[in-house]
Amino acid sequence: MKIMDMLRGGKRTETRADDASRNALASGAGGNSNAGAYVDAKSAESISTVYACVQALSESTACLPLHVYQRTAGGDRERADGHWLSRVLDRPNDWQTGMEFRESQTAAMLLHGNAYARKETNGSGEVVALHPMHPNRVTIVRLDNGRYRYDYTDDHGKVLRLLQGEVLHLRDRTEPGSIVGKSRIAIARETIGLSLSLRQHGSAVFGRGARPASIISNEGSRDWTTEELNSIRDRLESYASPANAGKTLLLNKHMKYQTVGLSNEDAEWLTAMQFSVTEVCRIFRVPPTLVAELTHATFSNITELGLQFARFSLQRWLTCWEEAIAHQLLGTVSRGRYYAEHSLEGLLRAQPKERSEFYASGIGAGWLDVAEVRKLENLPARDVT
Known part of the structure; x- marks a missing residue:
């Protein structure tokens, strides 16, 4: 692909x-x-x-x-x-x-x-x-x-x-x-067209692809009956219950359990989808953090x-x-x-500590007074009588 x-x-x-x-x-x-x-x-x-x-x-x-x-x-x-x-x-x-x-x-x-x-x-x-x-x-x-x-x-x-x-x-x-x-x-x-095509491709793959979470293969010479396979499947599916999470899974002889992860093509698709998010943000000049793309967001830079x-x-x-x-x-x-x-x-309002320091310096320098500060902070006028 x-x-x-x-x-x-x-x-x-x-x-x-x-x-x-x-x-x-x-x-x-x-x-x-x-x-x-x-x-x-x-x-x-x-x-x-x-x-x-x-x-x-x-x-x-x-x-x-x-x-x-x-x-x-x-x-x-x-x-x-x-x-x-x-x-x-x-x-x-x-x-x-x-x-x-x-x-x-x-x-x-x-x-x-x-x-x-x-x-x-x-x-x-x-x-x-x-x-x-x-x-x-x-x-x-x-x-x-x-x-x-x-x-x-x-x-x-x-x-x-x-x-x-x-x-x-x-x-x-x-x-x-x-x-x-x-x-x-x-x-x-x-x-935009690339983003639409990527989405359509992903929908088609995951909509039509038979992609189980795990596979159990029979590595022996014996063929299992339908009843035995159904019994094994029911036993395995019981491990999806939260009560059985972390328990040891016992398999019959010659049976091999294998999880199915993301293929290289899936990983490439996910990378392309991630790139398309950044590209669209560039078009509208919006920081990716505002559209819940937090890959490069930190506590210090998000403000x-x-x-x-x-x-x-x-x-x-x-x-x-x-x-x-x-x-x-x-x-x-x-x-x-x-x-x-x-x-x-x-x-544009800064954090409380920064605002306090800004107001204090303005009042101290004489170009700001307490009444103006209270108005900027949406506080009622103080009765000085």
């Missing part, structure tokens, strides 16, 4: 077919890998490591508090919980909470490269709702004026044409001159790996949300006064 042998446009609406094909390619339309497996977002997510990486990033992004702030005249800031933006981020539509909406949209970016939501506005131009649209049903067309149109096909096959300002579009990295995010699944199709996840893996998606909110939901004037920002303190 050889285990290792085993990714929308144009200038005018007239070029719609070209636009559609490029959009489909960039957003992760399915295709066959060289390993023979069909790879698209759905099949890729069936791989446990892909699912775990997507969940680690989307869940963490969605669960972090996202607050709207107002810049004050003195250069400081204050929470603006009563602003319409805060309300729509907390409850974007009638069937999703803010956490559910951000989780699903972040997952769409990770799997398809793009996430779309139709903006519903009131008479004042304020966004009152955000309605998610499946990436596979959206085609982006570049218009003569240089702006873009989003064509969305609904559940009934009807095409809804939306202007650029009517859609919240979040995306992964784009090619120069394009606004369509590139799907990581499509870019890494061969890596640092968690901090690296917040600083280097998660930051890209948090910034994507914050900048999209600023430039696609807020107008030019409002953008100068209001902004949305995630609260990362919980993820």
Whole structure:
């Protein structure tokens, strides 16, 4: 056995077919890998490591508090919980909470490269709702004026044409001159395809292979009757009971007991499966420890790996949300006064001893006071009267 042998446009609406094909390619339309497996977002997510990486990033992004702030005249800031933006981020539509909406949209970016939501506005131009649209049903067309149109096909096959300002579009990295995010699944199709082929191979081998845990061979000249063989089998199977664990096994004359271990091919398959876990983690830039791959985890480095996840893996998606909110939901004037920002303190918080030393040095140097420390630690304000 050889285990290792085993990714929308144009200038005018007239070029719609070209636009559609490029959009489909960039957003992760399915295709066959060289390993023979069909790879698209759905099949890729069936791989446990892909699912775990997507969940680690989307869940963490969605669960972090996202607050709207107002810049004050003195250069400081204050929470603006009563602003319409805060309300729509907390409850974007009638069937999703803010956490559910951000989780699903972040997952769409990770799997398809793009996430779309139709903006519903009131008479004042304020966004009152955000309605998610499946990436596979959206085609982006570049218009003569240089702006873009989003064509969305609904559940009934009807095409809804939306202007650029009517859609919240979040995306992964784009090619120069394009606004369509590139799907990581499509870019890494061969890596994902290999993981799928390895899994299919293992399922086939273990599903069809007759592989007992042990073998008893008859090395004598006598043939055993069916009754004698059944008696021997029943006696051997009784040793699977916990009560008989560790007891001495007595065999009849000329009988040889032999355990069946992993073959070299099985060991090679397991090594390849382990390697595929690391490869998928590289695609999403997620530390393997976050997907329960603890081969290289130690007591001293696992905390640092968690901090690296917040600083280097998660930051890209948090910034994507914050900048999209600023430039696609807020107008030019409002953008100068209001902004949305995630609260990362919980993820970046150090151990109690380190926090205590940090606060003590800040209070001692005069740039931090006890009230600010209590606020950072989510403690109630202390009554000094």
